Amino acid sequence: MTNTTIDIVSIADAPWHDVQTVFGTRGDPSSCWCQYFKMDNAEWKTASRATCEPLLKQQVRDLDPAPGVLAYLDGEPVGWCAVEPRPKYRRLDRMRVLAGSPEQPHDDSVWAVTCFVVRVGFRKRGIGKALLAGAVDHARRCGARVVEGYPVDPAEREKVSSAELYHGSVSLFAANGFREVSRPTPDRAVMQLDLTA
Template sequence: MTATAFTIRPATSERFDDVATILGPRNPDSAVCWCLTYRLPSQQNRALSARERAQTARELCARPIPPGILAYDGGTVVGWCGVAPRAELHAFTHGRTIPHVDDLPVWAVWCFRVRGGHRGRGVAQALLEGAVEHARGHGAPAVEGYPVDNGDRKVDTTMAYVGTRGMFEHAGFTKAADTTSTLNRFPRVLMRLPLR
């Protein structure tokens, strides 16, 4: 368990303002990811305007299975984690760099975002543990992640959004496969945690 207690909540439509705090830009006309890059086909993703991205994220938060979870320190939102059935994520169902280990309908954890001023306090670890519980609560048979295998080398903050192998190992995940994906010159590995 994490050293600091953070409250983890699903990113539902009632919490969309908090999703926007973590994922959205200060200027609503700036195009940022909104955690859609892995979810949508690249052509569709590129075609969205900045405001359409926000609206797409809002619509995802209104679905029965929200697109991720949020971490709170008291009443302050401090982090985001994208977690959903892998089948909903275009990059992982159609891409060639992250393999399919088997036909199990796994859930995927693909993105962490920790608010500035709150890094280095265990927020990402708490989010990963919360993502596992969120997936378990929705009946997932297993959860996968695709972190960088950085050893003890430092990962650039902007490229750490996929997590690190050590972080996933700390949460009980084990390496299930190599990938051909790299990020910030680090190889990414497929980590899996069975839930049944």
Template sequence: MATITTERATIARWDDVQHSITGGGDGASCQCIWPVLRNKDWNSTTLDQRREMFRDEIEAGPPPGIVAYIDGEAAGWIRIGPRTRQTRLEYTRTIAAATSEPFDDETVWAVTCFVVRREHRGKGLNAALLEAAVDYARESGARIIEAYPVDTGGRRQHANEMFHGMLSTFHTAGFHQTGELKPGRPLVTLTL
């Protein structure tokens, strides 16, 4: 049986972060910068610029996410951090309409991205990543965590549509639906 471990993303783990996000899906091209840029700014960046922005963010700290390992190999990623550092959220109308939390509150954190390498999917990495993210948020003084997962309704979805995570993963971790962005896209929260 494989051993899953998790570590916070620091600059010393930069190669592991890159390995975890480049094994399938949009992670390689997104560089997990999508949540921190408004759409107009995102559209004006190149892959190299996004990679450099991501590296700078990790180097500056605090860690913007967690890396999961299977038997020591980087295999997955989750973005977790204060909503105030994930600019896109405030400018996403559906999120602004669904949340009851003020956007200037540093104690409101958000989970905005999961990436799991193709060869490691179906091994429980998203659950392990979310558990580590909740622990990190709690230890960092977060009051509440928001997320915007996909409710698959039991239907198979394309991997690129699943970067927000699955609703069932959040329910298992104790999150509750507190709003809806649109059909099939709930807003879920966990009070810490």
């Protein structure tokens, strides 16, 4: 078995062409660019790669801290995880899954992990787990008190496509030390990691 190294870096420290490689040119990531949770319904209806990619690029340039982390496998850009203070994600306020959080909705010390992207051909190699650990480290360094995720529980669904796992899985979050705090729906959990403990 070949030894491989997974490195996690802030998106602010990555060349933009590496970000483009991860988001790709087809499938959901290539059209969303992690803007879904930041837009209202009217904005989302007219969104496209032409509007969303420049928005993420501007957020990387303008926001401190940066809105997520990239994964590199032996130097190749292979994955992305979105993590920011929860109030940055306007759409979360209106989502049923957030109703299960015991935290106040506009608390900047609560960070949310909303999205994972792992390139086709690089899945099932531990990249998701490394991304989540890197996202937690990023949040901790930037002053987060709690990190939350809203993963899918594949055991509660008849069938789950890889595209539906962009929230992550319950087992992925549990493997990174998160605990389940509620089940707003049978197949979705709110999971938290307390960084002050």
